[in-house]
Amino acid sequence: MSSVNRIFLACCILLSVFGAVxxxxxxxxxxxxxxxxxxKYFSVYPVEKIHLHFDKPYYAVGDTLWFKTYLNxxxxxxxxxxxxxxxxxxxxxxxxxxxxxxxxxxxxxxxLVLDPQYYGQDNYRFRAYTKWMxxxxxxxxxxxxxxxxxxxxxxxxxxxxxxQDGNRTKATxxxxxxxxxxxxxxxxxxxxxxxxxxxxxxxxxTDDMGxxxxxxxxxxxxxxxxxxxxxxxxxxxxxxxxYPLANAYMDVDVQFFPEGGDLISGVGKKVAFxxxxxxxxxxxxxxxxxxxxxxxxxxxxxxxxxxxxFNMIPQAGETYKAVVxxxxxxxxxxxxxxVVDNKINVVAVSQDADFISLGLVTNDxxxxxIQNKPYYVFGQLNGHLIYAAxxxxxxxxxxxxxxxxxxxxxxxxxTLMTPDGTPVSxxxxxxxxxxxxxxxxxxxxxxxxxxxxxxxxxxVAPRTDSIPANFSVxxxxxxxxxxxxxxxRGIVSSMLLNSDLKGYIEKPNYYFNTKNExxxxxxDALMMTQGFRRFVYNDLVQGKLPQVKFMPEQGxxxxxxxxxxxxxxxxxxxxxxNIPGAAVKKDAYTDNQGRYTFDNLVxxxxxxxxxxxxxxxxxxxxxxxxxxxxxxxxxxxxPNKAAAIQNIDQNLxxxxxxxxxxxxxSFLIEEVVVTGTVEKKQTSKDFSALNGLSMPEHRIEGxxxxxxxxxxxCLNTMLTGITYDINTLKYYVTRNYNQGxxxxxxxxxxxxxxxxxxxxxxxxxxxxxIEIFLRxxxxxxxxxxxxxxxxxIITKKEKKQPRMTAAQIEAMLPKSxxxxxxxxxxxxxxKFYEPKYNTPExxxxxxxxxxxxxxxxxxxxKKGQVDLEFYNGDGNGKYKVVVExxxxxxxxxxxxxxxxxx
Numbered sequence: 010m011s012s013v014n015r016i017f018l019a020c021c022i023l024l025s026v027f028g029a030v031x032x033x034x035x036x037x038x039x040x041x042x043x044x045x046x047x048x049k050y051f052s053v054y055p056v057e058k059i060h061l062h063f064d065k066p067y068y069a070v071g072d073t074l075w076f077k078t079y080l081n082x083x084x085x086x087x088x089x090x091x092x093x094x095x096x097x098x099x100x101x102x103x104x105x106x107x108x109x110x111x112x113x114x115x116x117x118x119x120x121l122v123l124d125p126q127y128y129g130q131d132n133y134r135f136r137a138y139t140k141w142m143x144x145x146x147x148x149x150x151x152x153x154x155x156x157x158x159x160x161x162x163x164x165x166x167x168x169x170x171x172x173q174d175g176n177r178t179k180a181t182x183x184x185x186x187x188x189x190x191x192x193x194x195x196x197x198x199x200x201x202x203x204x205x206x207x208x209x210x211x212x213x214x215t216d217d218m219g220x221x222x223x224x225x226x227x228x229x230x231x232x233x234x235x236x237x238x239x240x241x242x243x244x245x246x247x248x249x250x251x252y253p254l255a256n257a258y259m260d261v262d263v264q265f266f267p268e269g270g271d272l273i274s275g276v277g278k279k280v281a282f283x284x285x286x287x288x289x290x291x292x293x294x295x296x297x298x299x300x301x302x303x304x305x306x307x308x309x310x311x312x313x314x315x316x317x318x319f320n321m322i323p324q325a326g327e328t329y330k331a332v333v334x335x336x337x338x339x340x341x342x343x344x345x346x347x348v349v350d351n352k353i354n355v356v357a358v359s360q361d362a363d364f365i366s367l368g369l370v371t372n373d374x375x376x377x378x379i380q381n382k383p384y385y386v387f388g389q390l391n392g393h394l395i396y397a398a399x400x401x402x403x404x405x406x407x408x409x410x411x412x413x414x415x416x417x418x419x420x421x422x423x424t425l426m427t428p429d430g431t432p433v434s435x436x437x438x439x440x441x442x443x444x445x446x447x448x449x450x451x452x453x454x455x456x457x458x459x460x461x462x463x464x465x466x467x468x469v470a471p472r473t474d475s476i477p478a479n480f481s482v483x484x485x486x487x488x489x490x491x492x493x494x495x496x497x498r499g500i501v502s503s504m505l506l507n508s509d510l511k512g513y514i515e516k517p518n519y520y521f522n523t524k525n526e527x528x529x530x531x532x533d534a535l536m537m538t539q540g541f542r543r544f545v546y547n548d549l550v551q552g553k554l555p556q557v558k559f560m561p562e563q564g565x566x567x568x569x570x571x572x573x574x575x576x577x578x579x580x581x582x583x584x585x586x587n588i589p590g591a592a593v594k595k596d597a598y599t600d601n602q603g604r605y606t607f608d609n610l611v612x613x614x615x616x617x618x619x620x621x622x623x624x625x626x627x628x629x630x631x632x633x634x635x636x637x638x639x640x641x642x643x644x645x646x647x648p649n650k651a652a653a654i655q656n657i658d659q660n661l662x663x664x665x666x667x668x669x670x671x672x673x674x675s676f677l678i679e680e681v682v683v684t685g686t687v688e689k690k691q692t693s694k695d696f697s698a699l700n701g702l703s704m705p706e707h708r709i710e711g712x713x714x715x716x717x718x719x720x721x722x723c724l725n726t727m728l729t730g731i732t733y734d735i736n737t738l739k740y741y742v743t744r745n746y747n748q749g750x751x752x753x754x755x756x757x758x759x760x761x762x763x764x765x766x767x768x769x770x771x772x773x774x775x776x777x778x779i780e781i782f783l784r785x786x787x788x789x790x791x792x793x794x795x796x797x798x799x800x801x802i803i804t805k806k807e808k809k810q811p812r813m814t815a816a817q818i819e820a821m822l823p824k825s826x827x828x829x830x831x832x833x834x835x836x837x838x839x840k841f842y843e844p845k846y847n848t849p850e851x852x853x854x855x856x857x858x859x860x861x862x863x864x865x866x867x868x869x870x871k872k873g874q875v876d877l878e879f880y881n882g883d884g885n886g887k888y889k890v891v892v893e894x895x896x897x898x899x900x901x902x903x904x905x906x907x908x909x910x911x
Contacts, residue, residue, distance in 0.1 A: 035383075040398075051392055054555070057089065059093055059138060061076045061095070062891075063153075068123060068155065074121045076120065077116065077117075077118050079479070079894075079895050081504050081508075091111065091563050092139065092562040093139055094110070094140075096135070096643075100134075100650075101235075101706075101783070102643050103783055105133070107833065110835065115896075118865040125162050128157060132653035134152060136150050141559055144558060147641055152647070154652035159665075160666070164186065166187070169181070169238075173258065180222070180224075183219050184215060184221075192242065193215055194216070197240055199211055199239065200239050202237060207788060208236070235255075236253075240252070262286075263294060264538070266283070267279075267280050268281070269434040269435070271352040274324060274374075275324070277320060278322075279320055279356070280345070282318070283538040288650065291316070292315050293315065294311050294315060295310035296310075297331070299330055299331075306329070307321045314531065316531060317530075318530075318533070329344075330342050350372065350375060353371040354371070355369055357436055358408075360440065365410070368408060369402070373405055376402065383401060384400050386423065390419050390420070390422070391417060391509070396423075414442070418505050419509060420510065421439070424546060426550070436537075446894060446895070446896065450465065450467055451466045453465075454908075457909070460880055463879055464876070466874065466876055469873040469875065469892070471870065472898070474871045481864065482862065483891045484888055484889070485889050486910075496516050499517075502514075513649050565612070570603045571599045571622060571632070572603060573630050582599040582625050584624075585620070586607050588616055588617070589616075590613075593610060593612055595610075614834040614836060616834055617712075617831055620828050620830075631826045633826060638833065693705065698761070699790065701789030703782075709727060714727075714773050737753075740765070745797055745798075755799055756802065776802060779803070781799075782798060844856065846880045861882055887907045
């Protein structure tokens with residue numbers, strides 16, 4: 010039994026006795042029954058958390074992005090997930106790629122090549138989860154925005170700034186070409202659109218310094234949230250740039266949160282506040298609280314990140330307002346929540362090394378109506394019920410203490426409720442009674458020269474000898490990658506904070522950096538202002554458990570149903586699965602319902618798989634079907650967009666400059682005699698009707714359709730971001746369809762528009778690729794066809810072929826008893842490049858590396874001393890070492906270390 014469970018049982022027994030007070034009303038659901046029901050939920054529905062450790066905070070197109078995946082769970086009597094998923098989502102909320110990561114002992118590794126064909130300059134969101142996590146709120150998935158710049162393909166560079174001016178917003182842009190030259194005196198056309206429809210447009214001209222100011226009407230401010238400004242410069246070498254409008258209109262929302270939920274008359278309490286701009290970022294504020302007679306009763310100023318708190322004693326019948334001064338000097342008045350007389354709240358009084366001291370507080374008036382009434386106090390931490398009490402209200406202030414001995418670190422959710430499970434008040438408290446995993450870093454020298462050998466020693470001993478721990482190490486040249494570590498999301502802030510709080514948390518590492526003097530106060534303000542709703546106590550107390558669709562995955566599985574061509578299922582039918590690229594050959598037999606399953610498969614992505622039912626006596630009449638693969642939808646209005654960088658060129662200038670040098674060094678080679686030809690891939694830009702579209706959100710190669718009998722049926726499941734409506738028999742952009750739009754997608758075949766019925770006339774074997782465009786920023790297609798989205802089908806160019814044999818013709822005919830498909834496999838393994846500079850000749854090269862060392866495979870059991878060796882790059886200055894890790898008990902640790910290179 011884990012230490013948390015032992016604590017839970019002790020608390021329940023002790024506090025249930027404490028709650029049995031004479032004269033107290035009998036609760037509708039006894040405390041022991043309520044505890045049993047809630048504990049049943051926690052024991053059956055474990056909490057899984059995912060964290061990604063990236064080798065650096067941002068990247069450039071052409072880089073390889075390296076990461077380590079960590080899984081933490083709160084139970085040890087079940088098999089945790091052994092597969093994780095990482096979605097890559099661009100700044101327009103379009104899914105670019107999904108990676109499947111194998112996990113062993115709670116950790117796995119992966120990498121992603123930022124191919125210029127698919128990745129451009131943008132703020133990409135990396136979303137990580139397990140299939141088990143898909144049963145619950147997506148708000149608890151791992152989310153992190155990673156900026157990616159482009160120093161290779163981007164022809165137009167620009168910095169953009171917004172300034173509100175009455176009912177208009179001034180967008181000031183300064184343009185440069187790919188060499189950094191100012192683009193002065195260039196005429197341009199611009200339009201503001203929400204993906205397909207332009208809601209503002211005009212013409213302008215840059216000045217001598219390449220600057221232009223564009224006036225945008227604020228009446229369409231709601232469309233700014235997801236809209237983009239598209240600018241097309243005229244002249245030689247027409248250039249097009251697209252810029253998000255999320256920051257074009259900044260409204261500020263200031264909210265006040267009384268501790269426990271209410272301003273109770275006559276009860277002195279803490280009140281927290283939070284000021285946020287409409288794009289989700291924080292705003293500095295200060296001000297004062299006044300009553301109806303404009304008498305000042307309190308003052309306040311944020312701790313940073315727009316949050317803070319103050320104390321006040323609200324009076325019955327009084328109203329209060331906050332006079333708020335924003336960081337830019339603007340002043341506004343905000344109403345505080347109304348003062349109430351008939352509430353009871355839970356408040357945090359203090360916290361020391363041994364206890365959390367809480368209070369159940371109300372005023373004398375309401376106390377007289379609830380005296381001796383029973384209430385339940387439940388405390389939940391990381392999916393464990395750590396405290397349960399039945400409290401009888403014997404005075405207007407009841408003291409409650411929660412012991413912290415052997416308690417894990419994290420967010421404690423304390424809920425005061427009626428015995429039927431109705432929440433009355435809630436308070437979140439962050440606790441850290443346990444030391445983090447100890448991590449010490451030492452180098453053999455205090456400072457080094459360029460390309461010197463570094464000998465580093467890690468001391469990462471696990472907390473328990475029998476429990477293995479996993480660690481990853483990143484070393485970066487911080488002179489080329491300047492970054493404030495408070496802005497990062499390390500494993501400590503990720504597992505102990507972000508994973509339990511919904512919404513965007515600005516500067517998550519700030520709360521764990523001991524150099525920040527007010528971090529404890531700021532963390533408590535965060536606890537009082539951030540959302541938290543993993544579950545609803547009403548149902549749990551009454552024993553109502555939620556349904557789950559997905560179990561923790563133990564590996565890759567392929568399943569489906571084998572049927573006869575009459576539709577009846579085929580019991581005891583044999584199937585053979587063959588994946589030649591992974592040396593997989595397995596057979597399976599169907600059950601009485603015709604279902605088959607191949608479990609615990611291991612293969613990498615993009616490999617062809619074949620399912621064969623020809624071993625059966627009646628194989629000619631058999632039809633194989635595959636179960637669909639379910640993935641979570643792309644959440645719209647994602648609050649993590651607040652982490653996006655507006656001017657990537659400017660903010661990543663040092664990194665992109667280095668990236669340009671690295672690219673030139675790597676690719677500018679001596680003249681090479683070409684003896685063969687490379688066939689150019691066809692794209693939609695090869696067709697005049699579609700060359701005004703930008704880069705497609707998705708491209709599906711024709712090989713993915715191998716084994717597809719009816720093209721339209723395959724498209725229904727394979728068109729990412731597109732929804733098929735069975736009632737209208739039309740296809741729609743999913744994002745807009747879910748918002749009520751019924752403007753269909755337009756299909757094209759080799760640049761010519763076609764209707765949906767014509768799709769099945771296309772020979773699947775002739776398809777080279779299908780490109781999906783979810784937006785038309787210039788309106789070149791939309792204005793002609795009145796459509797919403799484009800699906801461009803490109804067929805292979807005709808080649809002269811010899812006459813086909815009868816066997817070849819038969820092989821081309823679609824077969825239902827043999828199907829070819831390309832399942833999502835594990836991410837392919839690659840090794841991080843480590844140069845060796847052990848000779849004078851080897852040192853006589855340019856080394857523009859930014860990630861100097863990356864090791865995601867450090868595993869320790871008993872002695873945690875690890876010796877590492879690597880060579881520095883050419884950069885001078887500080888090199889930053891980040892070590893992160895966890896163990897199988899859920900303990901986490903992080904260490905940042907610096908050394909000098911001169």
